[in-house]
Amino acid sequence: MILTVKILQTPSKECRIEVTASEPVISVKRMVARELDVPVHLQRLVFKGKTLADGQCLCDYNIGPGTKIHLVVRRPEFDADSLSPACLGRSTALWDKLQEVLHRHYEPGDAEIVLENFKKEFSSSVSSLSWDDIERLALSKMGASNNPSQAGPST
Numbered sequence: 130m131i132l133t134v135k136i137l138q139t140p141s142k143e144c145r146i147e148v149t150a151s152e153p154v155i156s157v158k159r160m161v162a163r164e165l166d167v168p169v170h171l172q173r174l175v176f177k178g179k180t181l182a183d184g185q186c187l188c189d190y191n192i193g194p195g196t197k198i199h200l201v202v203r204r205p206e207f208d209a210d211s212l213s214p215a216c217l218g219r220s221t222a223l224w225d226k227l228q229e230v231l232h233r234h235y236e237p238g239d240a241e242i243v244l245e246n247f248k249k250e251f252s253s254s255v256s257s258l259s260w261d262d263i264e265r266l267a268l269s270k271m272g273a274s275n276n277p278s279q280a281g282p283s284t
Contacts (some may be wrong), residue, residue: 130194132187134161134174137199148187155183161200170253173201203257224248 130150134157135143144164148157158169174181176190176198192198227247231240258266 132157132192133195133197134165134200135197136165136167137175137201150186150188150193152187153183154181154185154187157181157187157198158183165200167200167202170249171203171205173203175199175201203253 131145131147133143133145142165144161146157146160146164148160154174155169158172158174161167161172161174162169176192176196179190181187181190181198224244228240228244231243234240235243
């Protein structure tokens, strides 16, 4: 089936791609990257107001032939950012532990690839948070720890 992918920020720019209903969203993003020259990690595909998750298939969203999907292009990460994959690659307890777990389940080369992809995805996700999002997260966590009803019985 043929889908139309339209960039929202550039109304005249769109492409048509041939896919199957069982096509994973990440594969669609790769096709869009080739057609529109937008890196996969900067893409957010939207259909009927819902962001399409990379791990899902088109059929999970009832996307059929002739459907138009919108592409929101994220702003690139700012350089020299402490969340860049290069900075995230430095040894930390989190990455060391994650690497240890991955090595138990994957071949060494595959574990490194999975870890690098995770770091990139993490970097992209965190860098797309606004200050309001960070404040809401912090307040919700502080509220949970300051709420005596959730802290358990006091001694």
